[in-house]
Structure formats: C-alpha cells, structure tokens
Amino acid sequence: MPELPEVETVRKGLEQKLNNFIINKVEVCRDSTVAFPTNKEEFIKGLQNSLIYKWDRRGKYLIAELKKLENKNIQFPQEKFSINNGFLVVHLRMTGYFKFINNLTQPCKHTRIRVFDKNNKELRYIDVRSFGQMWWIKDGLSPYKIIKGLGSLGPEPFSKEFNTNYLKKVIAKRTKSIKAILLDQTIVAGIGNIYADESLYSAGISPFREAQTIKKNELIRLKESIVTVLKKSIGSGGTTFSDFRDLEGENGNFGLQTNVYRRTGKECRKCGNLIERQKITGRSTHWCPKCQK
Numbered sequence: 001m002p003e004l005p006e007v008e009t010v011r012k013g014l015e016q017k018l019n020n021f022i023i024n025k026v027e028v029c030r031d032s033t034v035a036f037p038t039n040k041e042e043f044i045k046g047l048q049n050s051l052i053y054k055w056d057r058r059g060k061y062l063i064a065e066l067k068k069l070e071n072k073n074i075q076f077p078q079e080k081f082s083i084n085n086g087f088l089v090v091h092l093r094m095t096g097y098f099k100f101i102n103n104l105t106q107p108c109k110h111t112r113i114r115v116f117d118k119n120n121k122e123l124r125y126i127d128v129r130s131f132g133q134m135w136w137i138k139d140g141l142s143p144y145k146i147i148k149g150l151g152s153l154g155p156e157p158f159s160k161e162f163n164t165n166y167l168k169k170v171i172a173k174r175t176k177s178i179k180a181i182l183l184d185q186t187i188v189a190g191i192g193n194i195y196a197d198e199s200l201y202s203a204g205i206s207p208f209r210e211a212q213t214i215k216k217n218e219l220i221r222l223k224e225s226i227v228t229v230l231k232k233s234i235g236s237g238g239t240t241f242s243d244f245r246d247l248e249g250e251n252g253n254f255g256l257q258t259n260v261y262r263r264t265g266k267e268c269r270k271c272g273n274l275i276e277r278q279k280i281t282g283r284s285t286h287w288c289p290k291c292q293k
C-alpha cells in the first residue's frame with residue numbers, strides 16, 4: 001500500500017502534470033470507485049468544467065481543490081476561475097495509481113475513472129484490486145466530516161503537533177505494541193507497514209515493545225527517525241515495494257533502499273545479525289533482534 005512518501009510523490013507528479021488542467025469530460029468505468037456522491041451522475045456533473053487548482057495531501061489522502069468558471073461565456077483565462085467548486089479527494093488504498101496520457105489510447109481492464117481535458121489529455125485512474133476511492137465534496141460541505149477516515153487522522157509526521165510530548169501522551173497507559181501504535185492513523189497520519197518497520201529499526205526500538213514502556217529519550221529518537229526515514233524516502237520518490245507507481249506508470253528499481261522491510265534472513269546492515277520477521281496484529285513485521293531492544 002502506498003504510504004506517505006509514495007502518496008507525496010504522486011501528489012508532486014499530479015501538481016506538475018496537471019498544471020491548468022480543466023476537466024472537460026469524466027468517465028466512470030467502475031461505479032464502486034466513486035464513494036461520494038452516491039449517485040455517479042452527480043459526481044460526473046460536479047467535476048465537469050472544473051479547474052484543478054491545487055493538490056494537497058493529508059495522511060494517505062490526495063485532495064484536489066477545484067475552481068469553477070465565473071461566467072461560462074468567458075474563454076478560460078485561469079484568473080476567471082474564481083468560484084470554489086469543492087474538492088476531489090482520492091485514496092489509492094492497496095493498488096490504485098494514476099497515469100497521465102497525452103494521446104488517446106484504449107484503457108486497460110483495470111481502469112476505473114478517466115478524466116479528460118478539452119484536448120483529450122487524460123488523467124487515468126487504474127486500480128487492480130479496486131479498493132481505492134474518490135469523493136467529490138461540493139463547495140459548502142466539509143471533506144473532514146464526510147470522509148470519516150480523513151476526519152479522524154492524527155497529526156502529520158512533519159507538523160509541529162507531532163512531537164515527543166504528544167507521543168508521550170498517546171502512549172501513556174497503552175499496552176499495545178509500539179508497531180501497532182505507529183500504524184494507527186488516528187495517532188499519526190501516513191505511516192504504514194514499511195515506514196513503521198524502518199523507523200523502529202532506525203530508532204533501535206523493538207516493534208514488540210509495549211508502547212507505555214518506551215522512555216522519553218527513546219521517544220525523541222523515534223520521532224527523529226520517523227521524520228528522517230520519511231523525508232529520505234520522499235527525496236528518492238518512495239520505495240519500490242507496495243505496487244506503487246508514479247504518474248509515468250513506473251515501478252522500477254529506483255527508490256529507497258530498506259534496512260529491514262522485506263529483508264528477512266538477510267544480514268543487518270549495522271551488526272550482521274539476520275533480520276527476522278513475525279506478525280504483529282496481522283501485519284508482517286521485520287526487525288533486527290540485536291539492534292532493536
């Protein structure tokens with residue numbers, strides 16, 4: 001599943017490719033991808049003639065701010081798009097990805113949504129396992145109220161709110177493992193299996209530790225590790241794992257080299273001990289028993 005660095009990489013790609021993109025036509029190839037409004041015609045009509053003004057990210061959600069043309073008779077100078085037209089929100093879940101297509105081509109059978117501008121340039125949403133979702137939240141409604149998962153997100157790892165005191169507060173009296181705490185999107189937004197394992201390795205903390213037993217100095221290290229690992233991964237365009245693809249449809253051999261994730265049985269880069277794997281709350285967890293206490 002794409003995590004914060006991969007979603008951020010997609011966001012940057014969308015921002016670059018969809019500069020001044022005005023939606024002329026929308027085709028829904030699979031109804032269940034549209035999560036809101038429940039009527040897909042309303043979704044299609046809502047998006048039509050919108051300028052995709054800006055792309056934001058919150059946790060693993062992509063949020064496009066939309067603008068509408070003030071007067072239909074005026075021809076497209078961008079500043080005329082002064083009326084807010086709500087938001088297009090996207091969650092890629094397991095296997096969703098976007099592809100930007102310059103020349104009209106046939107969609108593959110996993111194509112779920114197609115968005116065209118007037119020159120038939122296409123933003124195509126493809127999703128093999130089809131867990132991904134899109135919402136059009138019209139102006140006046142709040143995406144944070146309508147999309148439950150979005151409204152309940154904890155702080156962004158790069159925000160001021162995500163600090164050692166905050167972590168200390170949220171782990172107090174928690175008997176869950178620290179790994180489970182990091183995966184909880186209501187505690188911190190955007191971390192999934194890969195970056196939880198990598199951050200805990202980098203901080204030298206065992207993923208199995210009961211959250212409340214983690215000391216202040218370890219929390220300082222953990223916070224630093226999370227920020228460093230995520231930033232490093234964003235810098236290299238995400239990891240190659242998790243079926244993640246960028247806007248060119250690439251899932252090549254670029255990206256962050258992991259220290260523990262999917263390195264079971266391989267030597268730890270610090271101590272040479274073998275990396276182990278075990279499940280924690282249903283998720284494969286990779287760690288070095290010697291470096292992580």
Ligand SMILES: [Zn+2]
Binds near residue numbers: 268273288291
């Ligand atoms: Zn080690």
